Amino acid sequence: MKETKIVTRDLTLHYGQKMALNTINIPIPEKEVTAFIGPSGCGKSTFLRCLNRMNDLIPSVKITGEILIDGLDIYRKKIDVVNLRKKIGMVFQKSNPFAKSIFENVAYGPRINGVNNLKALTEIVERSLKNAAIWDEVKDRLHDSALGLSGGQQQRLCIARTLAVEPEIILMDEPASALDPISTGKIEELIFELKKDYTIVIVTHNMQQAARVSDHTAFFYLGELVEYGKTRKIFTTPEKKQTEEYITGRFG
Amino acid sequence: MERHFELELEKLNKRLIQMGNLVAEQVHNVFDALLRGDAELAHQIIEKDSKVDKLDNKIDKLCQRLFALTQPVATDLRLIMSALKINNDLERMGDHAVAVAQKIEGISDYHEIIEELHIDELVTMTDMIVNDVITILNTKNVAFVKDIFDLASAIDEKAQASTAMIMEEMMHKTDVIVVATNLIIILTNIERLAGYSTNIAESIVFIVDGRIMKHKKKTFEALGNSGTETVTDAGSASDQDKDISAEVTPS
Numbered sequence: 462m463k464e465t466k467i468v469t470r471d472l473t474l475h476y477g478q479k480m481a482l483n484t485i486n487i488p489i490p491e492k493e494v495t496a497f498i499g500p501s502g503c504g505k506s507t508f509l510r511c512l513n514r515m516n517d518l519i520p521s522v523k524i525t526g527e528i529l530i531d532g533l534d535i536y537r538k539k540i541d542v543v544n545l546r547k548k549i550g551m552v553f554q555k556s557n558p559f560a561k562s563i564f565e566n567v568a569y570g571p572r573i574n575g576v577n578n579l580k581a582l583t584e585i586v587e588r589s590l591k592n593a594a595i596w597d598e599v600k601d602r603l604h605d606s607a608l609g610l611s612g613g614q615q616q617r618l619c620i621a622r623t624l625a626v627e628p629e630i631i632l633m634d635e636p637a638s639a640l641d642p643i644s645t646g647k648i649e650e651l652i653f654e655l656k657k658d659y660t661i662v663i664v665t666h667n668m669q670q671a672a673r674v675s676d677h678t679a680f681f682y683l684g685e686l687v688e689y690g691k692t693r694k695i696f697t698t699p700e701k702k703q704t705e706e707y708i709t710g711r712f713g
Numbered sequence: 714m715e716r717h718f719e720l721e722l723e724k725l726n727k728r729l730i731q732m733g734n735l736v737a738e739q740v741h742n743v744f745d746a747l748l749r750g751d752a753e754l755a756h757q758i759i760e761k762d763s764k765v766d767k768l769d770n771k772i773d774k775l776c777q778r779l780f781a782l783t784q785p786v787a788t789d790l791r792l793i794m795s796a797l798k799i800n801n802d803l804e805r806m807g808d809h810a811v812a813v814a815q816k817i818e819g820i821s822d823y824h825e826i827i828e829e830l831h832i833d834e835l836v837t838m839t840d841m842i843v844n845d846v847i848t849i850l851n852t853k854n855v856a857f858v859k860d861i862f863d864l865a866s867a868i869d870e871k872a873q874a875s876t877a878m879i880m881e882e883m884m885h886k887t888d889v890i891v892v893a894t895n896l897i898i899i900l901t902n903i904e905r906l907a908g909y910s911t912n913i914a915e916s917i918v919f920i921v922d923g924r925i926m927k928h929k930k931k932t933f934e935a936l937g938n939s940g941t942e943t944v945t946d947a948g949s950a951s952d953q954d955k956d957i958s959a960e961v962t963p964s
Contacts, residue, residue, distance in 0.1 A: 669784050696786045698923035708786050710718070 466491035466630065466660040467512060472526035474507060474516065474684075481507045483684045484526065489677070494652060494661045496675035496692065498668060500712065503681040505664045509632050512662065513549040514542055530630070547574070550623030554635040556615035558607035558622075563590075563599050566607045566618055570626035585625050593621035594651050613644025620651065631655065633663040637670065649674050668708055672696045680704045718783055725775055725796055729803075732768045733847035736803045739765065739810040740843045740906060744836035747813060747899070750821035755814040765807035772800040791923060795916040799850065802909045802916075806843070809902040809909075816895045823892045826882075830875045830896070838868050839903050846910040846917075855921050861914040868907040872900045 467489040474482040482504045489495045497505035507516065514535060516522045527534045535545055558566050567586040576582055586603070590596040595617040599610070607618055616636060623631060633652070637645040652661060652674045665671050671678055672692060679689040680703070688695065688704040699705045706712045739758055746754035776797045779785060785793050820827070827833070842864045849857055876897055883893045915926040 668786070672786065697790060699787055705787050709789050 463490040463493055465489065466530065467662075468527075468529045469511075470527040470529070472508075472511065472524070472528060474504075474511065474525075475521075475523045476519070477521040481684050482511070485686050487679060487686060487689055489660065489662060491660050492656055492658065493676040494656050494663060494674055495677040495679065496671035497662070497664045497679050497681060498666075498671050499681035499687075499707070501666075504684040505679075505681045506634055508681065509634055509662060509664050512630070512632055513546050513551060515551070517542065547626050548628055549630040549632060550626065550628035551632045552616070552619055552623055552634070552636045554638050556612060556619050556639075558610070558615050558618055560606065560608060562604045563607045563610070563618060564603040567621050567625045570622060574626060586621075589621040589625040590618075592624050592655070593617045594647060594654070595621060611644070613640050613647060616640060616644070616648060617651065620648075620655075624655075628659065630660045630662065633661065635665055636663065638666060645670070668696075680707060682707070718789075721775070721779055721783075722789065722792065725772070725779065725793065728768065728772050728775065729796055729799060730847070730851050732765070732772060732800060732803050733850050735765055735768060736807045736810070737843050737847050739807055741840055743810045743813045743817075744840055746817050747836060748827065748833055750817065750824055752818045752821060755817040758814040759811050762807055762811045765804060769800055769804040769807075772796065776800075788920070791920050795920045799913050799916050802912045806906055806909045809905050812902045813899050816899050819895045820892050820899075823889070826889070826892065826896065830878060831871075832875065832896075832899075835868065835871050835875065835900075835903060838864060838871070839906050842868065842907050842910045846913045849914060849917055853917060853921055855918050858914045858918055861911055865907040865911045869904055872904045872907075876900050 465488045467487075469485050469487050472482060472485040473480065485508060497509060499505050510516045511524065511528060512530075512535075516524065524536065528536060530545075530548070533540075559569060561569070564586055567589050568582045571582060571585050576585065587596065587600075590599060595614060598614060599618075607615065610618060620631075620636075636652075637648045640648065649670065652663065655661060656676075663671070663675065675692045677690065678692045678695040680687045680695070680699075680701075682703055688699060688701045690700070695704060696708060699708065703712075739761060742754060743758050745751065746758065776793050779793050783789070842861060845857065845864070846861055849855070849861070879893045879896050879900075883890055912927070918924050918926050
């Protein structure tokens with residue numbers, strides 16, 4: 462069995478008076494893919510954003526409980542959030558490349574982390590683009606604008622940009638929902654490759670995608686974790702009736 | 714869920730029951746023909762097998778379409794997977810009914826042997842197991858699955874005893890060798906009808922709660938305690954899927 466990378470203990474989150482997450486306890490294994498599924502507003506993206514403390518940016522948010530990464534609480538007082546986010550990359554639904562060249566997009570993170578040697582940067586860019594399965598498509602136009610890439614290529618560039626700072630965890634918030642089936646297939650294949658080196662947590666509305674790419678699946682509903690287990694179990698013999706109804710489309 | 718998918722699943726269920734009833738009727742009629750030595754009825758059974766084959770193809774195509782177009786999961790996945798297997802088992806049962814029908818003419822002059830061997834009791838039991846399993850297919854009440862297994866065991870024992878008696882007879886009376894061989898073939902077909910009934914019962918359990926019962930002798934004993942209890946060594950997902958998530962009870 463894989464080691465546990467992330468554990469939450471009684472994690473509860475309020476937006477003002479409204480409880481968005483209710484005492485979530487979940488162990489997320491290292492170097493595996495964990496998918497969060499559930500209807501809109503169930504708390505899955507909120508939960509994902511807790512994992513790199515992105516919810517800190519929202520003033521009305523109040524969080525109780527613990528999130529341990531490698532055994533350390535990421536909400537403890539003395540933690541350096543910038544360093545934490547270096548360790549935890551994030552890929553969003555809509556690709557968001559900078560209005561810079563392909564090379565500069567990937568080199569941006571390492572540069573602000575102090576890598577200025579061009580040879581070292583070139584190596585990082587090439588390695589990251591290769592690991593994001595986009596190198597062959599962009600190697601001859603590294604200095605062209607990233608905005609000229611297709612949607613699927615932009616998303617893989619964003620993954621390359623995430624990889625460039627050598628994170629341990631990659632959070633993905635519906636990374637393929639705006640992409641065509643071919644680009645989606647490439648992202649899914651990439652996720653499969655990346656899990657050899659990274660712990661991946663993905664939020665998706667596409668249940669077939671969760672079934673295809675993830676090792677574990679968590680079903681959220683109304684801020685609660687209804688069921689969490691191996692994906693092959695959740696999609697064949699779920700324990701809870703609510704899970705069964707949701708994944709078979711009989712919900713509500 | 715989308716209404717049209719529900720309708721397709723209902724259609725699948727309906728066709729499966731229709732197939733079950735058709736095969737049960739074939740089995741019932743072939744036993745009737747066997748006991749009465751009715752060659753005409755036997756002929757009708759052989760003719761009617763094409764209906765079973767047609768329905769078999771229809772169900773296969775419907776399952777293929779549902780897999781391709783709806784990407785089923787959980788209960789729906791188990792139902793469609795099992796429908797394919799049940800359909801196949803029913804079609805084979807239809808073939809066994811035909812195989813019995815084909816032997817009826819050859820033994821119609823030896824009615825007294827059928828009586829001596831108490832084949833009437835055996836066919837009554839087999840007729841019952843087929844009907845019962847079709848009822849369970851309709852109701853999905855797995856509490857009665859144990860009865861199917863018990864009845865199948867009794868049929869096996871009885872068929873084997875009858876086969877032994879026939880072989881004994883064959884050793885002493887060479888003039889009955891042809892009819893005796895035909896009877897042994899009939900008994901083998903009867904055993905297979907009971908065997909397919911248990912296969913279908915296992916598939917129904919898989920549809921209802923995901924337990925995989927095939928190839929697991931222990932399940933018979935486990936079912937003896939309760940028709941619906943979880944059988945952990947029966948290939949159920951419970952053991953192999955024990956994992957990290959089990960450490961924490963979801964809130």
